[in-house]
Amino acid sequence: MPQQVFPLDSTKAFTDQEKIGHNRWHPDIPAQVHVKPGDTFRVDCREWFDGAIHNDDSADDILNAPLNGVHVLSGPIAVEGAQPGDLLIVDILDVGPIPQEDSGPLAGQGWGYTGVFAKSNGGGFLTDQFPDAYKVVWDFQGGKATSRHVPHVEFTGIVHPGLMGTAPSHDLLGRWNSREQALIDTNPGAVPPLALPPQPDAAVLGSLTGDEYERARGEAARTAPPRENGGNQDIKNFTKGSRVFYPVFVDGANLSMGDLHFSQGDGEITFCGAIEMGGFIDLHVDLIKGGMETYGVSENAIFIPGNTDPQYSEWIAFSGTSVTLDGEQRYLDSHLSYQRACLHAIDYLTTFGYSPIQAYMILGAAPIEGRLSGVVDIPNSCSTVYLPTGIFDFDVKPGKNGPTRIDPGQGVPMSRG
Known part of the structure; x- marks a missing residue:
């Protein structure tokens, strides 16, 4: 096992650990760990809600999920010699659930x-169709996931970190806050909100204390969206064997990570849509000095995906166009066309006996493929959702004898606010 540079004790809360990470982006959060180019090391990561979600048949914990406190990130990790303008090379050598702890109260x-x-608490990709809180619990065995809440489905996990990134500079942080506040100002009462401004309440900023903490918590950016530093990109193919090249904005780069997923469909369409868990990640780091200019990377990371994904040979695909449910034509709206493709897949799966929310959960957690299939033919963008047929224990393809009717089991727990 590589040297464990950021250990976490499962019996303690995130803020009671030996090394305390953070849940906001800010350049002044001190590095908790220092490594050198060429080093290999292990980092423990906590489930993004720090244990607030439970293995039970109630969705009340999702309804009351403490969104102000996410994501709980491990780091920052400073890399010796990293300077603004460099590219930080990060190799994911291994990633998985909490080792040697195959049962317990923590996800992972x-x-x-x-x-x-x-x-009212963030919603999701299809929030107008599914406005309430729901939860599905998945069990892990032999690298595969099954659920009592969504029966007749089993798939191999595509384990990956949902969130990893470098610290922003003061200038970059200011630009984030300015442009996101300008978006909020276009519709301040939007539900869900259009963006999340700095939220001092529940801010965890590593070892910052006193006046420095008070100043930084009013400026620090929320970790919810992906940005130029990487961040919460939720790329399902960012798996073991991946190599990523992060732009460096501060001395040391200050790399942080968390939000591990056992599996996820493209888009993480339920928002809390992957299979969330805590676990570990083994990394190797190196530097390309001046790499941002050399390779034209002024912003946003480049990555080479790993090759450990499960291989499915048969798929059933659903398409959608940029026309709303009530028939309004939109111009090349790829967000809308992907929504419509997902809704068509949901409608299809209900013909076999699944409830709409069970079908929605399958699309969020299983390794579906989402694609922009046509973005030039005005006025309709076309998006497609590819569903692997091999994850079901029955024939999910259309046939002359009609759909197989399955027993949907106990269903998905719901909590209405």
């Missing part, structure tokens, strides 16, 4: 969960 101890937030 033999289980994980997928959730849909209530519309």
